[in-house]
Amino acid sequence: MKKRTRPPILLIHGGCGSTPPTASQLKTIEAALDRGETLLQKGTSALDAVEAAVVVLEKSGRFNAGKGSKRQMDGIARMDASVMNGRDLSAGAVAAMEGILTPVRAARLVMERTPHLLLVGQSAERLSRLFHLPPLPPSLAAPKPPPHDLSFGKWEPLFRKLQGKRDDEAAELGTVGAVARDKEGNVAAATSTGGIRMMLPGRVGDSPLIGAGTYADNLAGAVSMTGLGEAIIRAGLAKEITLAMEGGDSPEAAGSSALIRMRRRIGGEAGAIILSAEGDFALLHTTDSMPGGYRAGRRRKTAGRFQKVMED
Amino acid sequence: MKKRTRPPILLIHGGCGSTPPTASQLKTIEAALDRGETLLQKGTSALDAVEAAVVVLEKSGRFNAGKGSKRQMDGIARMDASVMNGRDLSAGAVAAMEGILTPVRAARLVMERTPHLLLVGQSAERLSRLFHLPPLPPSLAAPKPPPHDLSFGKWEPLFRKLQGKRDDEAAELGTVGAVARDKEGNVAAATSTGGIRMMLPGRVGDSPLIGAGTYADNLAGAVSMTGLGEAIIRAGLAKEITLAMEGGDSPEAAGSSALIRMRRRIGGEAGAIILSAEGDFALLHTTDSMPGGYRAGRRRKTAGRFQKVMED
Numbered sequence: 001m002k003k004r005t006r007p008p009i010l011l012i013h014g015g016c017g018s019t020p021p022t023a024s025q026l027k028t029i030e031a032a033l034d035r036g037e038t039l040l041q042k043g044t045s046a047l048d049a050v051e052a053a054v055v056v057l058e059k060s061g062r063f064n065a066g067k068g069s070k071r072q073m074d075g076i077a078r079m080d081a082s083v084m085n086g087r088d089l090s091a092g093a094v095a096a097m098e099g100i101l102t103p104v105r106a107a108r109l110v111m112e113r114t115p116h117l118l119l120v121g122q123s124a125e126r127l128s129r130l131f132h133l134p135p136l137p138p139s140l141a142a143p144k145p146p147p148h149d150l151s152f153g154k155w156e157p158l159f160r161k162l163q164g165k166r167d168d169e170a171a172e173l174g175t176v177g178a179v180a181r182d183k184e185g186n187v188a189a190a191t192s193t194g195g196i197r198m199m200l201p202g203r204v205g206d207s208p209l210i211g212a213g214t215y216a217d218n219l220a221g222a223v224s225m226t227g228l229g230e231a232i233i234r235a236g237l238a239k240e241i242t243l244a245m246e247g248g249d250s251p252e253a254a255g256s257s258a259l260i261r262m263r264r265r266i267g268g269e270a271g272a273i274i275l276s277a278e279g280d281f282a283l284l285h286t287t288d289s290m291p292g293g294y295r296a297g298r299r300r301k302t303a304g305r306f307q308k309v310m311e312d
Numbered sequence: 313m314k315k316r317t318r319p320p321i322l323l324i325h326g327g328c329g330s331t332p333p334t335a336s337q338l339k340t341i342e343a344a345l346d347r348g349e350t351l352l353q354k355g356t357s358a359l360d361a362v363e364a365a366v367v368v369l370e371k372s373g374r375f376n377a378g379k380g381s382k383r384q385m386d387g388i389a390r391m392d393a394s395v396m397n398g399r400d401l402s403a404g405a406v407a408a409m410e411g412i413l414t415p416v417r418a419a420r421l422v423m424e425r426t427p428h429l430l431l432v433g434q435s436a437e438r439l440s441r442l443f444h445l446p447p448l449p450p451s452l453a454a455p456k457p458p459p460h461d462l463s464f465g466k467w468e469p470l471f472r473k474l475q476g477k478r479d480d481e482a483a484e485l486g487t488v489g490a491v492a493r494d495k496e497g498n499v500a501a502a503t504s505t506g507g508i509r510m511m512l513p514g515r516v517g518d519s520p521l522i523g524a525g526t527y528a529d530n531l532a533g534a535v536s537m538t539g540l541g542e543a544i545i546r547a548g549l550a551k552e553i554t555l556a557m558e559g560g561d562s563p564e565a566a567g568s569s570a571l572i573r574m575r576r577r578i579g580g581e582a583g584a585i586i587l588s589a590e591g592d593f594a595l596l597h598t599t600d601s602m603p604g605g606y607r608a609g610r611r612r613k614t615a616g617r618f619q620k621v622m623e624d
Contacts, residue, residue, distance in 0.1 A: 089546045089577060089578055091545070095516075114512060116542060118515070118516040118545070119512065119514045119515055120432045120514045121433045124514060127512075199428070200428060200439075201435045202431045202434065203426075203428040203435070205429075209521055209522075210546060211521075211524060211548035211551055212522070230429040233522050233523070234396075234402070234403050234522060236522065236527070239523055239548035239552065243555055
């Protein structure tokens with residue numbers, strides 16, 4: 001098929017881990033796919049579609065993003081998100097942001113309303129409020145009593161306890177992401193997450209980092225990651241997968257070899273939704289499950305797991 | 313020469329831009345090269361050497377990093393830094409951190425004393441103080457009256473003014489970085505920066521982002537970037553250059569093609585210090601100047617410019 005005659009494509013993930021998703025999580029993924037697919041069929045850009053799909057997931061409260069965000073060790077929920085447009089490589093991101101229901105829209109604001117790419121902390125929240133993004137419900141925005149004593153001098157034993165700890169549970173909690181290819185053949189990617197348990201305040205993972213958790217380039221394809229953030233950053237996974245596709249690898253080949261390479265060299269489980277510039281795609285994970293789905297014309301699926309990547 | 317018989321190598325940059333460095337900047341670069349080279353000759357790791365060299369630059373107050381950091385639009389200096397060890401791909405970073413004299417040492421603390429990779433804001437400062445990193449001198453840590461009215465509702469006209477503005481001046485202000493290869497053949501990279509003029513509070517550039525401003529991998533080499541941070545993030549430059557070297561490109565070929573590709577597709581000037589796993593190296597810039605230097609046995613140079621990369 002020629003590039004421009006392919007139907008629009010949308011892929012979504014809702015995190016990866018060892019436990020299967022709930023029925024309500026799968027239903028929410030269906031709703032997000034519906035929302036994005038409807039927009040794409042109307043001729044909306046891939047960028048608008050991935051944002052809209054992620055907003056559905058963020059607002060649902062059923063994933064660890066937006067309304068469902070977990071709290072960091074000081075009892076406050078901080079959120080990270082990023083978005084990238086493969087058409088012109090423009091991108092935006094927020095990290096360690098409090099109090100906003102739809103962080104992916106905050107990332108888009110940074111991209112379009114500032115000369116910057118990444119805003120962190122209060123500044124990201126301030127920008128979001130200036131542009132009237134909806135706040136988190138007050139009960140969620142208010143800090144809970146921290147489960148750990150973080151007063152000065154009490155951190156060191158906590159650090160020792162945490163040091164070397166594998167944040168395997170990161171995978172359990174449902175980072176969300178979407179990649180799409182629109183009728184014009186443009187690709188885009190978006191990723192959004194809350195925190196992980198036993199996470200120090202201000203910890204930032206791969207989701208808001210372009211090249212780590214998110215990448216999109218019309219010459220290659222689009223990628224959104226989920227899994228152990230620190231490992232994904234160290235591996236530069238989204239960029240590595242995108243460059244491999246630019247070199248001619250299929251989404252499946254590019255993603256499998258990057259996930260296995262990361263696990264061998266660094267350790268750490270992850271999942272990826274990967275879409276090539278030509279419209280081929282793969283949903284891969286080294287974990288047992290990765291709730292997600294795709295819509296690509298008559299090819300349509302929503303499930304708790306897709307293609308589990310194994311060592312040779 | 314066989315890999316392990318090569319002398320240790322250290323490269324440093326002090327930012328890139330259109331104006332030549334001052335004599336005192338070049339003298340500081342000499343001092344940083346001396347410090348790192350002495351350590352490497354004693355058998356210290358590449359990681360320790362790049363950290364020590366960057367600390368000299370941060371403490372000097374002559375570059376836009378550590379003591380010399382510029383203030384963001386709200387009158388407060390916030391600093392970013394990262395460090396990566398090519399031996400095991402371990403890495404640490406801080407962003408939007410206030411009040412600490414040696415941000416690169418804070419990045420190393422995140423790497424070694426927490427299970428995380430990137431800490432932003434107050435948490436990064438708190439960790440640094442817990443481990444007794446020296447604070448900025450009080451006169452520098454105190455906020456200055458902001459040069460712009462950032463009260464709520466006044467941001468929008470500022471955003472409009474900033475929107476689309478090219479932060480070309482980012483290149484003028486002297487981000488610093490170092491890459492090294494030790495006697496064992498391990499490579500490492502470190503980058504540290506303050507702010508840029510007309511920068512919103514909480515803006516984070518490429519320097520603390522692994523894969524954007526900093527990367528190191530014993531299988532490929534080590535890279536530290538300087539220049540327009542937003543473009544460098546969008547291009548994923550440090551990771552792209554490292555992967556090209558892993559594929560067999562020389563530092564010069566890998567760096568030149570990545571810098572030119574970024575300028576063509578995204579726009580934006582940058583410089584890079586690049587060291588291959590085998591000990592070949594290049595100091596490249598698309599700007600007129602990039603103060604820096606290298607020490608590699610009898611090959612030794614400190615200068616205001618190195619190899620200017622041009623379009624074909």
